[in-house]
Amino acid sequence: MNGKIEVEHLSKTFKKGDVQAVKDVSFTVEDGEFFAFLGPNGAGKSTTVQILTTLINATGGKATVAGHDVIREPEKVRRYIGVALQETGVDPDLTGRELIELQANIFGFSKTEAKKRAEELLKIVQLTDSAERRIGNYSGGMRRRLDLALTLVNEPKILFLDEPTTGLDPSNRMAIWKELRRLNEENGTTIFLTTQYLEEADSLAHRISIINDGEIVATGTPRELKAQIGNDLIALTFSSKEEEEKAERILKEHMDPSDVILQNGKLTVYVEDGTKQLLELVRLLDQENIEVATVNLSSPTLDDIFLKITSEQAEKEGEVHGE
Amino acid sequence: MGNSVWKDTWLITLRSIKTTLRNPFSFIPNLMISAFFLLVYEGGLSGISQLPMFEGANYLAFILPVSIVSAAIGGAGGAGQGIVKDIENGFFSRLLLTPASRLAIVLGPIIAGMLQLFIQTLLIIGIAFLLGLEVETGFGGILFVLLIAIGWGLAFAGYSAGVALRTKNAQAAQAGTFIFFPLIFLSTTFVPYELIEAQWLKVAATINPTTYIFESMRTVLIDGWIFWDLMQGVIAIVIACTITITFAAVSAKKAVSRG
Numbered sequence: 001m002n003g004k005i006e007v008e009h010l011s012k013t014f015k016k017g018d019v020q021a022v023k024d025v026s027f028t029v030e031d032g033e034f035f036a037f038l039g040p041n042g043a044g045k046s047t048t049v050q051i052l053t054t055l056i057n058a059t060g061g062k063a064t065v066a067g068h069d070v071i072r073e074p075e076k077v078r079r080y081i082g083v084a085l086q087e088t089g090v091d092p093d094l095t096g097r098e099l100i101e102l103q104a105n106i107f108g109f110s111k112t113e114a115k116k117r118a119e120e121l122l123k124i125v126q127l128t129d130s131a132e133r134r135i136g137n138y139s140g141g142m143r144r145r146l147d148l149a150l151t152l153v154n155e156p157k158i159l160f161l162d163e164p165t166t167g168l169d170p171s172n173r174m175a176i177w178k179e180l181r182r183l184n185e186e187n188g189t190t191i192f193l194t195t196q197y198l199e200e201a202d203s204l205a206h207r208i209s210i211i212n213d214g215e216i217v218a219t220g221t222p223r224e225l226k227a228q229i230g231n232d233l234i235a236l237t238f239s240s241k242e243e244e245e246k247a248e249r250i251l252k253e254h255m256d257p258s259d260v261i262l263q264n265g266k267l268t269v270y271v272e273d274g275t276k277q278l279l280e281l282v283r284l285l286d287q288e289n290i291e292v293a294t295v296n297l298s299s300p301t302l303d304d305i306f307l308k309i310t311s312e313q314a315e316k317e318g319e320v321h322g323e
Numbered sequence: 324m325g326n327s328v329w330k331d332t333w334l335i336t337l338r339s340i341k342t343t344l345r346n347p348f349s350f351i352p353n354l355m356i357s358a359f360f361l362l363v364y365e366g367g368l369s370g371i372s373q374l375p376m377f378e379g380a381n382y383l384a385f386i387l388p389v390s391i392v393s394a395a396i397g398g399a400g401g402a403g404q405g406i407v408k409d410i411e412n413g414f415f416s417r418l419l420l421t422p423a424s425r426l427a428i429v430l431g432p433i434i435a436g437m438l439q440l441f442i443q444t445l446l447i448i449g450i451a452f453l454l455g456l457e458v459e460t461g462f463g464g465i466l467f468v469l470l471i472a473i474g475w476g477l478a479f480a481g482y483s484a485g486v487a488l489r490t491k492n493a494q495a496a497q498a499g500t501f502i503f504f505p506l507i508f509l510s511t512t513f514v515p516y517e518l519i520e521a522q523w524l525k526v527a528a529t530i531n532p533t534t535y536i537f538e539s540m541r542t543v544l545i546d547g548w549i550f551w552d553l554m555q556g557v558i559a560i561v562i563a564c565t566i567t568i569t570f571a572a573v574s575a576k577k578a579v580s581r582g
Binding site for chain 1: 326331334335338341342345346409412413414415416417418419420421422423581
């Protein structure tokens with residue numbers, strides 16, 4: 001038994017509205033790896049998680065989780081995985097302790113084992129003090145932590161977490177990050193995490209796939225992804241909208257158009273050598289009588305990669321639809 | 324690792340019972356309404372049993388089946404409400420993600436609902452005895468009445484669970500329970516069939532399966548073991564259960580399927 005996830009040409013089309021939520025997605029997550037699926041709302045992250053965790057069937061392709069086919073052997077897959085969906089799944093009328101014990105009993109623990117496991121897990125997610133209270137009275141952060149404890153009951157080889165920190169305050173988010181790191185490092189648990197937050201993927205994951213509109217558009221370590229778009233990043237702002245647009249047009253004529261992105265009043269340019277090219281850029285704009293309001297030179301963050309990749313995609317689609 | 328279907332069903336049923344007990348307002352109103360039928364109509368309408376059509380029957384024994392059916396339907400409705408609640412707060416999905424038997428996940432709340440029905444029915448019969456109920460067929464008759472109540476409750480549990488699993492929505496499931504009113508009231512609820520004057524109500528009472536449930540219960544309570552009069556209730560239950568449980572099973576299959 002291993003903690004590997006292998007996905008080949010996975011796709012899912014929902015009959016309702018004929019929506020293709022996942023399009024020919026392939027990737028492998030190694031045993032013990034911390035892997036993140038990064039993408040905006042509606043990118044297909046949750047659908048992928050639901051397929052891999054046996055909640056829904058794929059319409060095409062193949063997926064193996066912990067050595068078992070998710071479509072043909074869902075019962076076996078369920079034994080080895082822990083899953084925290086986007087919405088927590090707790091019964092508000094039970095106490096935290098009762099719910100963990102129930103979950104343990106369902107996984108085949110004896111009464112004594114279940115009690116012991118509940119005690120351990122309550123400590124891990126810092127809910128020992130609230131263990132006897134009904135979950136209906138828990139705060140959102142407490143529910144989330146309890147939900148995480150439930151996913152850990154069976155000591156899963158692979159943990160699936162669908163946006164585990166969305167909507168959490170920073171202290172709860174940090175508590176969850178810390179616990180996920182510990183599980184991955186100390187127990188060797190494979191973690192498949194989806195997130196909309198680039199900093200989350202950046203700080204936790206060994207490897208990231210960026211998913212947009214049902215397709216994986218880039219995969220690599222955070223460092224590789226950052227290197228993929230050039231070493232430096234120049235951000236320019238202007239005092240008027242006309243100047244912004246004019247500057248965008250001119251820069252696109254002089255360099256690879258996909259390296260120039262105008263968004264929310266900020267013109268971002270991806271370059272190889274920032275210090276050298278910054279001067280050239282400003283000079284070029286000066287010749288055209290465009291006045292630059294602010295200039296900022298920095299190294300790209302995952303945020304920038306994300307922005308670049310998704311805007312490239314949008315552009316491609318624009319061409320297709322335009323024709 | 325892993326349990327038998329029985330163990331899973333036991334665990335999930337136990338948890339449903341706990342949940343019901345912690346929400347007393349999920350069963351107290353229904354219990355009150357059922358007791359209300361007994362106390363108020365016995366007190367207020369019992370005079371009409373002097374009419375010759377009642378053939379000297381005690382009105383308490385006549386109205387008791389209404390109270391029991393009301394308790395049974397209310398208790399069985401708890402099954403659907405339990406399922407909808409689980410779906411809405413995500414616990415249903417949490418259970419689907421465990422190796423628990425799919426059957427157990429659906430059956431747990433239904434069994435708990437049936438148990439609620441059984442206890443409510445017993446309480447109502449208990450109150451009737453306190454009010455001075457006399458049963459023509461004795462203890463055996465009470466057992467028969469209980470069986471009919473459970474059978475009719477099962478039919479309604481199938482219906483409410485089916486609606487819950489299909490709509491996955493509390494409002495819809497709640498709206499579904501309004502069938503309670505025509506089932507109870509468009510029937511021989513307060514007077515025997517012969518005394519119903521309005522033609523439309525006569526038609527409704529003939530179509531309404533609850534009429535046959537009332538009649539078979541009244542037969543054992545008032546008249547005695549009259550085979551064919553009792554069978555009409557049994558037949559109504561068999562037909563209704565076949566329909567609603569099939570509906571529930573199909574809806575359940577859809578709800579736990581991965582299509």
